[in-house]
Amino acid sequence: SPVTDAQPIKAVPTLPDAQTVTFVQHWTDRLFSFRCTRPQSLRFRSGEFVMIGLMGDPDPKTGKQKPILRAYSIASPSWDEELEFYSIKVPDGPLTSKLQNIKVGDEIILRPKPVGTLVHDALLPGKRLWFFATGTGFAPFASLLREPQTYEDYDEVIITHTCREVGELAYGAKLIENIRKDELLAELMGEDFHKKLRYYPTTTREQSPKMGRITDLMRSGDVFRDLDVAPIAPETDRAMVCGNLAFNLEIKELLEEYGLREGANSEPKEYVVEKAFVD
Numbered sequence: 001s002p003v004t005d006a007q008p009i010k011a012v013p014t015l016p017d018a019q020t021v022t023f024v025q026h027w028t029d030r031l032f033s034f035r036c037t038r039p040q041s042l043r044f045r046s047g048e049f050v051m052i053g054l055m056g057d058p059d060p061k062t063g064k065q066k067p068i069l070r071a072y073s074i075a076s077p078s079w080d081e082e083l084e085f086y087s088i089k090v091p092d093g094p095l096t097s098k099l100q101n102i103k104v105g106d107e108i109i110l111r112p113k114p115v116g117t118l119v120h121d122a123l124l125p126g127k128r129l130w131f132f133a134t135g136t137g138f139a140p141f142a143s144l145l146r147e148p149q150t151y152e153d154y155d156e157v158i159i160t161h162t163c164r165e166v167g168e169l170a171y172g173a174k175l176i177e178n179i180r181k182d183e184l185l186a187e188l189m190g191e192d193f194h195k196k197l198r199y200y201p202t203t204t205r206e207q208s209p210k211m212g213r214i215t216d217l218m219r220s221g222d223v224f225r226d227l228d229v230a231p232i233a234p235e236t237d238r239a240m241v242c243g244n245l246a247f248n249l250e251i252k253e254l255l256e257e258y259g260l261r262e263g264a265n266s267e268p269k270e271y272v273v274e275k276a277f278v279d
């Protein structure tokens with residue numbers, strides 16, 4: 001069929017596992033998101049990650065190029081035609097120093113082997129689901145927040161996102177605003193899905209309506225008071241955690257204090273954890 005401007009961009013693979021970038025958005029000088037074509041054969045569960053990357057510079061001796069690959073959570077839901085990723089920009093990061101310059105039409109490498117523990121299968125049934133994110137740890141939840149099963153399986157879904165500065169909340173805030181007014185999503189996820197969804201953003205180094213690390217706000221009880229919900233209990237609550245290493249360790253300890261146990265794909269329990277990507 002003739003190619004017209006109205007047609008979506010199609011992948012023209014020249015690299016092995018190449019996918020074509022279809023959209024790029026820069027959120028702050030440290031953060032950006034992008035979308036790319038999805039391999040037809042790629043099936044994944046919302047919340048999983050894949051290895052993505054770019055070809056490195058030629059070796060000065062041999063002239064050979066090797067791919068630079070890193071684990072990235074897929075930020076789009078499993079039903080989406082395209083794939084979305086949310087990334088930090090590290091000035092001397094081997095991958096992100098290059099990846100931050102990608103444009104629509106460029107190719108990235110994507111190994112089509114999705115894995116990860118932030119999946120519904122790794123949790124036992126519960127009433128309330130907590131997503132705890134810091135920084136780019138929001139990415140797997142951007143997928144799960146658009147996954148119908150999230151609202152089918154739980155009465156209440158609470159996402160907390162802690163960042164240093166207000167600007168770093170923008171990707172998540174915009175995503176939640178968009179899914180709340182998306183009629184197609186309402187059809188897909190049930191009319192009252194957005195009544196189940198609660199959003200609790202906090203900052204630590206810039207003034208905002210709610211300040212502080214989520215871990216401190218849990219210890220003080222602020223988060224439960226602010227949301228007017230009962231404290232976390234193993235009978236009712238399930239949690240998924242994704243952030244920097246120190247945060248993951250601290251929140252694990254807290255969740256264990258509440259009586260939740262860490263689960264896995266092979267052994268579902270009350271919470272699961274994964275490290276957010278850092279270059």
Ligand code: A2P
Nearest residue numbers: 134135162163164204205213215244246247250
């Ligand atoms: P803080 O500014 O107090 O360090 P980063 O950008 O370094 O990955 O951090 C993202 C967010 O995670 C920041 O708001 C940071 O707060 C917070 N954070 C870092 N370590 C912890 C921790 N151990 N527990 C809770 N929050 C943390």
